[in-house]
Amino acid sequence: MALLEVTNLKTHFTTRDGVVRAVDGVSFSVEEGHTLAIVGESGSGKSVTALSLMRLIPDPPGKIIEGSIILRGDDVRKMDDSTVRAMRGDRIAMIFQDPMTSLNPVFRVGFQIGEALRIHKGMTRKEAAARAVEMLELVGIPNPADRARDYPHQFSGGMRQRAMIAMALACDPDILIADEPTTALDVTIQAQILELMIELQQRKGTAIIMITHDLGVVADMADDVMVMYAGKQVEYGSAHDVFYQPRHPYTWGLLDSLPRHDIDEKGTLLPIEGQPPSLIDVPSGCAFHPRCPYAQDRCVKESPELRDITSGHMAACHFAGEDGFVRGEAVPVTGGVE
Amino acid sequence: MSARNRKAGAPFTPAGEPVDAGGHLLKDDRPGAVSIPGAGDIPPGRKTRTLWGDAWTRLRKNKLAIAGLVWVILIITVTLSADLWVPQTFGDPTSTEFDGLLSPSATHPFGTDRIGRDVFARVIYGARVSLAVGVLAVGISVILGLTLGALSGYYGGVLDSLVMRTADIFFAFPYMLFAIALLAILGPGYQNVFIAIGILGWPSIARVFRSSILSVKETEYVDAARAMGASDLRIMLRHVLPNAIAPLIVYSTMSIGGAIITEAALSYLGMGVQAPTPSWGGMLSEAKALMGVAPWLTIWPGFAILTTVLSFVLMGDGMRDALDVKMKD
Amino acid sequence: MVKYLVRRVLQMVPVFLGVTLILFVLRIPGFLPGDPIKLIVGERPLSAELRAQVEKENRLNEPIHEQYVWYVTQALQGDFGNSYQKNRPVAEILGDKFPNTFRLAFAAILVEIVVGILAGIISAVKQYSFWDVLVTLSTSVLVSVPVFWLGLLLQMFFGIKLKQWTGGAMFLPITGMGDPPDLVHLILPAITLASVSTAYVARIMRSQMLEAMGQDYIRTAVAKGLTERAVVFRHAMKNALIPVVTYIGIDLGALMGGAILTESVFSWPGVGRELYLAVLQRDWPVVMGGVLVVVLIVMVVNLLVDISYAVLDPRIRYGGAAE
Numbered sequence: 001m002a003l004l005e006v007t008n009l010k011t012h013f014t015t016r017d018g019v020v021r022a023v024d025g026v027s028f029s030v031e032e033g034h035t036l037a038i039v040g041e042s043g044s045g046k047s048v049t050a051l052s053l054m055r056l057i058p059d060p061p062g063k064i065i066e067g068s069i070i071l072r073g074d075d076v077r078k079m080d081d082s083t084v085r086a087m088r089g090d091r092i093a094m095i096f097q098d099p100m101t102s103l104n105p106v107f108r109v110g111f112q113i114g115e116a117l118r119i120h121k122g123m124t125r126k127e128a129a130a131r132a133v134e135m136l137e138l139v140g141i142p143n144p145a146d147r148a149r150d151y152p153h154q155f156s157g158g159m160r161q162r163a164m165i166a167m168a169l170a171c172d173p174d175i176l177i178a179d180e181p182t183t184a185l186d187v188t189i190q191a192q193i194l195e196l197m198i199e200l201q202q203r204k205g206t207a208i209i210m211i212t213h214d215l216g217v218v219a220d221m222a223d224d225v226m227v228m229y230a231g232k233q234v235e236y237g238s239a240h241d242v243f244y245q246p247r248h249p250y251t252w253g254l255l256d257s258l259p260r261h262d263i264d265e266k267g268t269l270l271p272i273e274g275q276p277p278s279l280i281d282v283p284s285g286c287a288f289h290p291r292c293p294y295a296q297d298r299c300v301k302e303s304p305e306l307r308d309i310t311s312g313h314m315a316a317c318h319f320a321g322e323d324g325f326v327r328g329e330a331v332p333v334t335g336g337v338e
Numbered sequence: 339m340s341a342r343n344r345k346a347g348a349p350f351t352p353a354g355e356p357v358d359a360g361g362h363l364l365k366d367d368r369p370g371a372v373s374i375p376g377a378g379d380i381p382p383g384r385k386t387r388t389l390w391g392d393a394w395t396r397l398r399k400n401k402l403a404i405a406g407l408v409w410v411i412l413i414i415t416v417t418l419s420a421d422l423w424v425p426q427t428f429g430d431p432t433s434t435e436f437d438g439l440l441s442p443s444a445t446h447p448f449g450t451d452r453i454g455r456d457v458f459a460r461v462i463y464g465a466r467v468s469l470a471v472g473v474l475a476v477g478i479s480v481i482l483g484l485t486l487g488a489l490s491g492y493y494g495g496v497l498d499s500l501v502m503r504t505a506d507i508f509f510a511f512p513y514m515l516f517a518i519a520l521l522a523i524l525g526p527g528y529q530n531v532f533i534a535i536g537i538l539g540w541p542s543i544a545r546v547f548r549s550s551i552l553s554v555k556e557t558e559y560v561d562a563a564r565a566m567g568a569s570d571l572r573i574m575l576r577h578v579l580p581n582a583i584a585p586l587i588v589y590s591t592m593s594i595g596g597a598i599i600t601e602a603a604l605s606y607l608g609m610g611v612q613a614p615t616p617s618w619g620g621m622l623s624e625a626k627a628l629m630g631v632a633p634w635l636t637i638w639p640g641f642a643i644l645t646t647v648l649s650f651v652l653m654g655d656g657m658r659d660a661l662d663v664k665m666k667d
Numbered sequence: 668m669v670k671y672l673v674r675r676v677l678q679m680v681p682v683f684l685g686v687t688l689i690l691f692v693l694r695i696p697g698f699l700p701g702d703p704i705k706l707i708v709g710e711r712p713l714s715a716e717l718r719a720q721v722e723k724e725n726r727l728n729e730p731i732h733e734q735y736v737w738y739v740t741q742a743l744q745g746d747f748g749n750s751y752q753k754n755r756p757v758a759e760i761l762g763d764k765f766p767n768t769f770r771l772a773f774a775a776i777l778v779e780i781v782v783g784i785l786a787g788i789i790s791a792v793k794q795y796s797f798w799d800v801l802v803t804l805s806t807s808v809l810v811s812v813p814v815f816w817l818g819l820l821l822q823m824f825f826g827i828k829l830k831q832w833t834g835g836a837m838f839l840p841i842t843g844m845g846d847p848p849d850l851v852h853l854i855l856p857a858i859t860l861a862s863v864s865t866a867y868v869a870r871i872m873r874s875q876m877l878e879a880m881g882q883d884y885i886r887t888a889v890a891k892g893l894t895e896r897a898v899v900f901r902h903a904m905k906n907a908l909i910p911v912v913t914y915i916g917i918d919l920g921a922l923m924g925g926a927i928l929t930e931s932v933f934s935w936p937g938v939g940r941e942l943y944l945a946v947l948q949r950d951w952p953v954v955m956g957g958v959l960v961v962v963l964i965v966m967v968v969n970l971l972v973d974i975s976y977a978v979l980d981p982r983i984r985y986g987g988a989a990e
Contacts, residue, residue: 115888119892515927518946
């Protein structure tokens with residue numbers, strides 16, 4: 001039994017302009033100590049998926065309308081408020097994209113790290129403060145005892161994200177959700193933060209759900225990869241399968257837009273044409289068809305279901321698995337219709 | 339068993355017309371758009387409008403602001419047309435033709451005062467003083483404030499320091515005391531009241547306008563205009579003023595309410611509009627000693643002040659929201 | 668921080684001198700209505716010698732700039748000269764009145780803090796609820812009510828309508844409230860004086876709470892597993908209070924300078940009413956001395972507000988002192 005099993009999760013938002021199907025039927029699982037990467041452009045529903053796991057969706061306008069989220073046998077959807085609170089920060093913790101705004105500017109860093117310990121572990125103020133210093137040391141902040149008394153604005157961006165990680169890991173959660181944890185940071189700092197996360201995962205055995213738009217970020221750390229588009233999974237499988245035998249044209253696009261040196265030597269970066277669709281007015285059939293170079297009539301009319309292509313490697317494309325429909329060999333359709 | 343082997347359960351989407359993805363690229367920065375975490379911006383299904391058109395559409399939906407507008411228009415209409423019907427129906431506002439201290443009745447809706455004047459007629463005519471003082475005082479503040487703020491922000495240097503220090507001095511003075519002292523110098527009367535209130539109001543406007551100018555002055559299109567030989571006045575009118583106009587309108591609308599209250603207060607203290615000219619503040623001053631026997635003398639003029647000022651406040655609030663102006667104070 | 672304080676204090680000097688200069692212009696004979704000699708000795712006819720003596724006593728015969736320097740020098744030592752009307756030192760008169768004004772100011776601030784902050788929090792936490800609508804509407808009404816009218820209405824209601832319950836005069840400070848006035852007499856004037864600012868405090872508190880509740884750090888706090896109460900009253904409120912405290916502080920300075928309207932309506936023996944009466948009686952030394960002290964109080968309180976702002980907001984304490 002997996003640590004976390006999510007089945008047919010649907011999170012919708014009711015807005016003035018209509019219902020936004022931000023997450024529309026997503027299923028995945030996370031094993032103990034493993035890393036799942038959820039990849040997609042902004043607006044693909046990956047962050048809403050993460051927030052749904054912690055029941056952090058603002059209601060109204062948002063609501064989880066269907067599906068189950070089973071954490072070690074407990075259904076998160078059915079928990080009452082106090083059980084959800086007891087879970088947050090203790091069993092599942094989360095770090096966010098922008099470390100500059102995610103820490104409260106008027107409280108000392110040490111206090112903010114210790115807060116979760118005081119609620120979940122019943123520590124006294126003093127014990128929590130001491131543990132906060134240890135956590136800061138663990139995430140590689142020099143002079144942790146002094147730094148714990150600093151305010152967030154005295155930390156650099158990278159240090160703040162380290163502090164966020166310290167805060168998230170303080171209670172030894174089963175799962176750490178990291179929502180674009182490096183996007184707001186300098187490139188050199190990004191690598192440091194990723195290394196830190198990998199190192200801490202090995203030491204503590206925390207499972208990680210890594211939300212990112214950048215496949216490159218997760219190449220070294222993900223065990224599994226789930227690619228999302230317009231609120232749905234388009235490809236899901238082990239990192240090896242998704243990176244080396246991608247089955248969905250959207251995944252190809254994501255890979256082509258990465259600077260890679262190991263697979264192809266052409267060195268050209270190919271952006272995916274067009275923009276992510278509106279989640280109110282999702283394109284008919286396959287949501288990706290307006291941007292897909294291989295789209296045919298069927299793609300306009302029929303929505304492809306997520307299906308096994310090879311054992312444990314799933315894709316939602318009508319043509320996935322067909323001979324010759326692989327990255328680099330498939331021939332773009334010029335007229336759009338055969 | 340892992341969830342990976344299950345069906346994702348994506349519902350079948352019935353075939354429809356292909357949607358052009360490019361049609362959804364509009365970014366919605368306007369207030370009111372619901373933001374969804376991580377979902378980016380939700381493309382709106384509406385067409386873009388001009389700032390003013392959009393503001394008016396939003397203002398129209400603000401019931402309180404519209405109520406304020408209707409009330410102000412009603413008061414203006416009633417008070418301007420008063421000569422045609424008020425004296426004939428209720429009595430002349432200054433003649434003492436009735437018995438004193440009559441309770442409100444059909445013939446005297448608001449009763450009569452100590453010396454037998456119809457209170458309703460006086461309240462109606464009192465609106466003239468209040469509205470005139472409110473508008474004229476703010477007019478003076480705006481003219482002074484814009485001029486001094488423009489000089490200060492555009493030319494900077496010694497002039498800037500001089501104007502801003504003077505503004506500081508004005509802010510340091512207790513407002514009512516300053517107004518009373520000015521009227522002690524100028525003498526009472528309604529012209530002097532709006533002049534005094536107008537003089538006291540310029541520093542806030544000058545500060546706001548100065549900072550607008552400072553922010554616009556450094557922009558490239560002002561450099562470009564200058565390079566093309568545009569005069570200072572032209573740059574000010576064409577490039578700076580339009581950017582500062584929205585906060586100015588909001589601020590002025592709210593200030594009219596403030597000026598009406600100040601006028602009433604000064605008249606209440608006996609420093610403003612003098613008897614027998616009816617003014618709301620002056621009426622309250624006469625009413626004070628009669629609170630026990632003739633409460634209507636206190637209630638109605640105050641109610642007139644309250645509703646009129648409230649109208650301007652609601653209009654100002656509505657315009658601030660409609661124009662999306664951030665007010666500092 | 669020290670550098671910033673020094674600069675702030677230095678900035679106060681030209682403002683203070685500017686105020687004295689403006690005030691002094693009031694004393695130039697012919698500029699203001701009324702001959703100062705007549706104001707001092709009254710309307711009775713005066714012999715030339717006596718006139719010269721009065722002029723000399725009040726230094727009215729010296730060149731105007733010398734009078735100014737002399738006045739500022741004396742004022743800085745706490746000597747504002749004598750009242751024209753009361754034949755008492757101005758400093759003594761002010762010393763009598765300021766304690767009453769301070770009492771009223773602190774009582775009003777208490778109302779602002781309790782009622783304003785509470786209403787703002789309820790309004791923000793229960794956004795769009797009945798209470799929110801009530802608070803939003805009543806703050807709009809409150810800022811539109813002329814304070815002197817509110818004072819009259821309160822007197823009418825509690826002093827006359829409810830006379831049997833309130834004991835009438837007890838709530839009507841006009842009669843026999845003693846000096847210093849009893850605490851009961853403070854209630855209605857304090858509510859009146861606090862009305863407008865309470866509405867502003869509630870509005871600022873509401874918008875600041877709503878803004879704070881929308882910040883990323885609130886999501887972090889919720890994700891930590893904090894209760895809604897801890898999130899609202901610890902994480903959001905500490906941020907929201909900073910501008911509110913600033914507003915209340917500045918208002919305290921303004922209220923400590925006297926409240927002409929409230930004090931007049933309730934015949935409260937404070938500085939505001941005293942200065943208003945002094946203007947009416949053309950008692951310029953009292954006006955000048957009073958305004959000078961009031962301006963000083965306002966400036967000092969504003970400086971203290973700036974300091975407390977830096978204490979409350981850690982971003983200011985260590986970082987941008989230049990702001």
